[in-house]
Amino acid sequence: MSGDWPLWEVFVRAKAGLAHRHVGSVHAPDAQLALRHARDTYTRRTEGVSLWVVPSAEIVASDPDEAGPMFEPAADKIYRHPTFYDIPDEVKHI
Amino acid sequence: MASLPPIDVPKGATGAGAFDAPAAGEPDPARFDYLLRLGDDSLILGQRLGEWCGHAPALEVDLSLANLALDLIGQATHLLGAAGDADRLAFHRDVLDFRNCLLVEQPNGDFGRTMARQLLFSTWQHLLYQRLSESTDQFLREIAAKAVKEVAYHRELASEWTVRLGDGTEESAQRMREGLDWCWRFIPELFEVDELLDGLITRGIAADPGSFADEYRSALGAVLADAKLETPADQRPILGGRRGHHSEHLGHLLAQMQFLPRTYPDAKW
Numbered sequence: 001m002s003g004d005w006p007l008w009e010v011f012v013r014a015k016a017g018l019a020h021r022h023v024g025s026v027h028a029p030d031a032q033l034a035l036r037h038a039r040d041t042y043t044r045r046t047e048g049v050s051l052w053v054v055p056s057a058e059i060v061a062s063d064p065d066e067a068g069p070m071f072e073p074a075a076d077k078i079y080r081h082p083t084f085y086d087i088p089d090e091v092k093h094i
Numbered sequence: 095m096a097s098l099p100p101i102d103v104p105k106g107a108t109g110a111g112a113f114d115a116p117a118a119g120e121p122d123p124a125r126f127d128y129l130l131r132l133g134d135d136s137l138i139l140g141q142r143l144g145e146w147c148g149h150a151p152a153l154e155v156d157l158s159l160a161n162l163a164l165d166l167i168g169q170a171t172h173l174l175g176a177a178g179d180a181d182r183l184a185f186h187r188d189v190l191d192f193r194n195c196l197l198v199e200q201p202n203g204d205f206g207r208t209m210a211r212q213l214l215f216s217t218w219q220h221l222l223y224q225r226l227s228e229s230t231d232q233f234l235r236e237i238a239a240k241a242v243k244e245v246a247y248h249r250e251l252a253s254e255w256t257v258r259l260g261d262g263t264e265e266s267a268q269r270m271r272e273g274l275d276w277c278w279r280f281i282p283e284l285f286e287v288d289e290l291l292d293g294l295i296t297r298g299i300a301a302d303p304g305s306f307a308d309e310y311r312s313a314l315g316a317v318l319a320d321a322k323l324e325t326p327a328d329q330r331p332i333l334g335g336r337r338g339h340h341s342e343h344l345g346h347l348l349a350q351m352q353f354l355p356r357t358y359p360d361a362k363w
Contacts, residue, residue, distance in 0.1 A: 005152070026154050027152060027153075027154055028154065029258065030258075032254060033254060033258070036158065036251055036254065037154035037155075037157075037158065040154065040157045040158040040161050041154060041157050044157075044161060
């Protein structure tokens with residue numbers, strides 16, 4: 001039966017202030033039940049305070065065959081990392 | 095088999111009413127019975143839902159039903175634990191001593207009937223627990239305040255499935271109708287006020303189901319209207335669960351549920 005249902009990607013916000021993170025997917029006949037299934041599958045152990053579900057078919061993904069041109073040129077651009085600054089000890093979460 | 099813990103009936107506690115309330119520290123048989131009613135409702139429905147484990151129409155639904163079952167068994171653990179030794183009450187009590195309503199012991203049938211049973215029970219339990227969270231009994235107040243959120247979710251889930259099945263395909267609507275027809279005759283028992291319950295209502299311990307009977311009917315009516323289903327005609331009510339008069343189904347359920355602890359009383363996890 002679930003084979004007939006579309007797939008939904010599930011995102012969970014672990015606590016207020018954090019971004020939603022992708023945790024997996026569920027089958028469901030519609031958006032509301034996708035939220036219910038996501039709740040029952042991925043937040044059973046108090047993993048979250050907020051849920052997003054997105055139809056998997058709506059995800060636009062990069063082509064794995066294009067990974068070279070897409071991502072490798074960034075590898076030798078160390079000056080793009082903010083590692084040339086002295087960060088004061090008081091500044092957290094960087 | 096004498097399986098219930100012995101109860102000393104306090105002097106002067108045979109009638110109903112505030113003046114008959116047992117003094118602090120004295121056994122309170124009416125409260126004990128009420129804890130069994132509430133606890134057994136949750137325990138038996140939890141066991142029934144657990145039977146779906148591995149058999150639900152989809153993996154996700156399997157998890158949904160298991161979650162409901164675990165919520166209910168958690169409630170039963172607290173409620174029976176307040177009445178005595180929860181494990182002894184659950185596993186070493188005979189069918190005539192169970193005080194659950196007949197609705198929760200009904201077999202699962204198909205998914206439509208399971209959802210019909212859930213809709214009828216969770217809607218009732220939600221309205222009841224809302225009121226119990228204002229009980230004069232501190233334990234009941236606290237357990238109800240905690241459980242009411244779980245039950246609100248059960249009610250919403252059952253309502254959503256009722257709408258999807260009722261307003262789905264011809265077959266799903268037919269199965270939902272049959273499920274509702276099967277369960278409908280067990281509604282009046284949920285609103286029965288016997289002498290024992292009447293006394294507890296007077297003392298402010300129990301909630302009066304009569305106070306939300308209309309709300310219950312209109313809430314069900316609204317869900318069924320969304321589901322494009324007609325409200326079933328009232329049937330001859332079947333009562334007796336609160337007095338231990340159960341259908342044959344409960345005996346089979348208990349045989350399965352109690353087999354292990356009764357056969358191997360010393361078994362440990």
